[in-house]
Amino acid sequence: MLTSFTVQAQTELDFYDIIDDISTERIEADITTLANFGTRHTLSDTLSQTRGIGAARRWIFDSFQEIASACAGCIEVQYQKNYVEPDGRRIIKPVWINNVLAIQKGSRYPNRYIIMSGDIDSRVSDPNNYTDDSPGANDNASGMAGTIEAARVLSKFSFENSIIYTGLAGEEQGLFGGKGLAAYAKEQGWEIIGILNNDMIGNIKGVDGVIDNRTFRIFSEPVPPTETEQERKSRRFYGGEVDGISRQLARYIHKTVKQYMPEMNPKMIYRLDRFGRGGHHRPFNDAGYPGIRIMEAHENYTQQHQDIRTENGIAYGDVLEAVNFEYAKKLTAVNAINLASIAWAPPAVTELSIGGIVEASAKFRWSKANSRDIKGYRIYWRDTTSPTWDHSRFVGNVSEAILDGIVIDNFFFGIATVGINGVESPVVFPNKVFRD
Ligand SMILES: [Zn+2]
Numbered sequence: 001m002l003t004s005f006t007v008q009a010q011t012e013l014d015f016y017d018i019i020d021d022i023s024t025e026r027i028e029a030d031i032t033t034l035a036n037f038g039t040r041h042t043l044s045d046t047l048s049q050t051r052g053i054g055a056a057r058r059w060i061f062d063s064f065q066e067i068a069s070a071c072a073g074c075i076e077v078q079y080q081k082n083y084v085e086p087d088g089r090r091i092i093k094p095v096w097i098n099n100v101l102a103i104q105k106g107s108r109y110p111n112r113y114i115i116m117s118g119d120i121d122s123r124v125s126d127p128n129n130y131t132d133d134s135p136g137a138n139d140n141a142s143g144m145a146g147t148i149e150a151a152r153v154l155s156k157f158s159f160e161n162s163i164i165y166t167g168l169a170g171e172e173q174g175l176f177g178g179k180g181l182a183a184y185a186k187e188q189g190w191e192i193i194g195i196l197n198n199d200m201i202g203n204i205k206g207v208d209g210v211i212d213n214r215t216f217r218i219f220s221e222p223v224p225p226t227e228t229e230q231e232r233k234s235r236r237f238y239g240g241e242v243d244g245i246s247r248q249l250a251r252y253i254h255k256t257v258k259q260y261m262p263e264m265n266p267k268m269i270y271r272l273d274r275f276g277r278g279g280h281h282r283p284f285n286d287a288g289y290p291g292i293r294i295m296e297a298h299e300n301y302t303q304q305h306q307d308i309r310t311e312n313g314i315a316y317g318d319v320l321e322a323v324n325f326e327y328a329k330k331l332t333a334v335n336a337i338n339l340a341s342i343a344w345a346p347p348a349v350t351e352l353s354i355g356g357i358v359e360a361s362a363k364f365r366w367s368k369a370n371s372r373d374i375k376g377y378r379i380y381w382r383d384t385t386s387p388t389w390d391h392s393r394f395v396g397n398v399s400e401a402i403l404d405g406i407v408i409d410n411f412f413f414g415i416a417t418v419g420i421n422g423v424e425s426p427v428v429f430p431n432k433v434f435r436d
Helices: 012-021 024-035 053-070 137-154 176-188 229-238 245-260 282-286 325-344
Strands: 075-084 095-104 109-119 161-168 191-198 215-219 265-269 291-296 309-311 314-316 352-355 362-366 374-383 391-396 400-403 411-419
Touching: 012 137, 012 245, 012 325, 024 053, 024 137, 024 325, 053 075, 053 095, 053 137, 053 161, 075 176, 095 137, 095 176, 109 137, 109 176, 109 325, 137 161, 137 191, 137 325, 161 176, 161 325, 176 282, 191 245, 191 282, 191 325, 215 245, 215 325, 245 265, 245 291, 245 325, 282 291, 291 325, 352 411, 362 374, 362 411, 374 400, 391 400
Parallel strands: 109 161, 109 191, 191 291, 215 265
Antiparallel strands: 075 095, 095 161, 215 291, 309 314, 352 362, 362 400, 374 391, 374 411
């Protein structure tokens, strides 16, 4: 008889409560406040109380601080800043890039972090124009407001892993905020489970004429840029071309959404980001951390990076009127249930060996995660052409397993750790091979 669970079982109802608690009205109010700072350009005024990036970041800091006060200090709020010298491109004067961090410490694994990010800064047509009005309502007040709202809702729960809610600056000038925070995470020795970067989560009317308030995109790169030459070579023989750590995070999000928000249509995009374009998950990927971008499915380029104007009857500008707050709420809920799930999940295994060459069965060995909160492990597999982990088998709290009659050549495999609370870690792809 098990009598004293150290971790409470999460139920499906917890996830539905989180979804129901995300508020369209609060998101609308926050996007409106952010857009009304006139401009939030990274190089804009920092002294005014009402205009510019200084006023905006202080308001974000205060918003997180209010959430912290309401949960008896369950969240710590701080600035994380990086000094950047002029680079002859988009940094035309020396500037402090100030990120705002709100950290909800995990009860069991405080040094393991899942991050949700939005951006503080905005821009117009000329990337170095830091004075003209630049409401950046969708790009990226939507992601920022979603991040604050997720903190509000999740601060009512406690988690085993830590969650960071962050507003990053310097995105439009060259991803400087993300670079700074990824370097800071390395310095601090934080174990980053992943980052969910939200960049433009409020537009439902595409430049292609499509109107769609259910579909959204999850961008993930195939394999980490930090992999070794040896890892690259071994992929030719053992697979893994579409199974890097960021891709597993993307699949996790896809699965969680399918389970708890079946009305939504998550679309995994098998690339780092949009064609030739960037976002703040990239510097985390560059540092070897899993990271993905969550984003609307249909962009409208007349409402992105544009001077506010009317030209040939077309209204340009990233203005409030073009944001769909209900959709931003849905994508915020997508983030919140995934942050919760990952923050409730036990650690993934770090080492998974696979065997079964010229045999009728696939075999696995792994080092058990060092934790009392584990119910066991679940082996996942899928056809080599499938984007999702379609088959699985729970194998108990063991450190090896055999899938009888499953030929290693015909599938890809992975493993997730299952907590005694029923919540699973992201899937880990095999990183070793055995031949006995
Ligand atoms: Zn942008």
